[in-house]
Amino acid sequence: MSEQRFNIDVENINAEFCGSSTGYADERVLVSLERAQGFGKLKNLPKRLPVGCRRGGCGICRARILEGNYKRDPMSREYVTLEDEKEGLVLLCAIYPLSDLKVRLEPKCVKNVEANSQSLEI
Amino acid sequence: MAMTGVLRPGFIQIRVMDMEAAKEHYIKRIGLHQVMEGDDGRVYLKAADEFDHHSIVLRKADDAGCDLMAFKVLDEETLDGFKKRIEDYGIEVDEVRAGEQPGIGRRISFVITSGHRIELYSNCDQSDPKPGIFNSHIWSVEPHGMRARRFDHALFYGPDIDGVLDFFTKVLDFKLAEKVQMPDGLLGIWLTCGMKAHDIAFVKHPEPGKFHHVSFELENWNDVGRAADIITNFNISIDIGPTRHGITYGQTIYFFDPSGNRNEVFAGGYTYYPDLPTRAWDERDVGKAIFYYERQLNEAFLSVVT
Structure with missing residues (x-):
């Protein structure tokens, strides 16, 4: 080689x-x-949905609810704090719609590091 | 070969957000058995092929992830020896009293530079079900679910992989069975304390203390296929597989527990002897190293952790 x-x-x-x-x-x-x-080095390509564990643990699918009602499963407090929750932040894999919804993808919340470009790129 | 020092992975404590869902997953689907529930609500599980008291501890929490992984060492004298070596290396060691987990003796506990808590202990009780040892059957209770035979290993994500390698090889006498070397340094290390291809592994990651997966050994490739049937039948969140790892040769499936912690079930893998050379991969074949059939990483491998 x-x-x-x-x-x-x-x-x-x-x-x-x-x-x-x-x-x-x-x-x-x-x-x-x-x-x-x-390795997540390519940006500005048509984005794929940020799909991870699909069970509320990994925080990849963090999003803001702009409009609508939903019910929720447990989701990791590491990625959705109480303050986040009051602002309408959720993990999309751990909520179920009760009405039409409008959502906006948010960066994964990364603890204990200055920045993580790979995780922020969604 | 005489095995001394650190013998094998003993148990791992995992945080779950819904205990009833976690029990159903690990007991009915993975095929473990409940040994007991502690006064503080922690649930202790084991595989029927394991003698020791428990190998999986579930703790209810408001996030997912791994609290600690503990290894069994030969005896108390060995444990004291490791305590001194770890302290001499410059890492603070905590003593955990016997009985903090039921059935487990005194432990020593410390946090390595990747942010993970590792523990050692030598004394523990046995519990049922366990293998027979005299004129015995293959099993004492009928295998169920994925028929997991043992808690086998875990993969952790965190910084300072070079430091972790130095500590595990110099202080705990592990061997580096396999590694992924990128142009900018080590990406991953697969460490063994015995004759398995790995007992613990680490991948470089900016966030400390992250948990990639806990792995359970199955008997053969047919059981891996049966596990895949169970994963679909019970709508368990799949990550990838069935496939094979180039690293370790293991035949594998990655999937997620109900709190999003990644699980692996696998069969096979090569035998490691302490005189064997380290096997290495570089970035050209890192895809084959991790997922041998797909020949490329999936998006989740480097980014989805708890």
Whole structure:
């Protein structure tokens, strides 16, 4: 296997910078981009839903309820504090609609680190 | 081979947000047995193939995650020796009194630089069900659910993987069976204290003290398939699989308990001997290392933890 590495920048169809991958000389460029996507390095691509544990524990699907009523299962206090709850923040995997809803995705709340670009990118 | 020092993973304490849902999941679906419920509400579980008192502790909390993982060591003298070595290394050691968990003797407890609480102990009671030892059957109670045979290992996420590797190998005498090395340093380490491919593993992550999964061993690949049937039948949240890990060779499924803690059931895996070299992967094949059939990481692997 070749040890020669290259940086590969990628843009989307609107010419917005999406990110970079590390490609190897004997490796298809698409394969290195697939790996970069696996590591969350590509942005501005059509976003996939932030799906994690689907059971209220991991905090990936944190969101704000803009309109509507819902009932809730337990959800991790690490990611939805009491203050968050009063503001209408929830984990989408742990609520059930009781009316039409309008929701907005929110960054995952990351504790004990300055910033986590991967987690904030949703 | 004489096994001394740290013998094996003993038990792990997991936080759950709905105890009744957690009991149904770990007992009816994974196939564990309830040993007892403590006065403080903690629930103690075991697999029928394990002799020792319990291996899984469920604690009701308002978030998910892992409180601690404990390893069994050979004897009290060994335990005292580790206490001195850990303190000499510069890590503070707490004593946990015998009986803090029913059936478990005195423990020593400490927090490593990745933010995880690790414990050691040597004395513990046995409990039923357990394997027979004289003219015995394969099982004493009929296996149910996924038919888990034992609590096998856990994977943790946190910072300072290099420091964790140094501590586990120099102070606790673990061996590095396998690693993922990225251009900017170590991404993951798979550590063993015996002849399994891993007993504990760590992946680099900015948040300290995070929990990726607790793993249960099944007898064979057919049982992995049967576990997948159970996961769909009971609408258990799936992460990935059935598939195989390049690392350890384990045949596996990742899924989530009712509080969002990731579980693994797996079969197989290679045998590790203490003279074997460390197996390594770099970023070109990290996909195959983690998910051998898909050959790429799924989005959840590096980001979804409790």
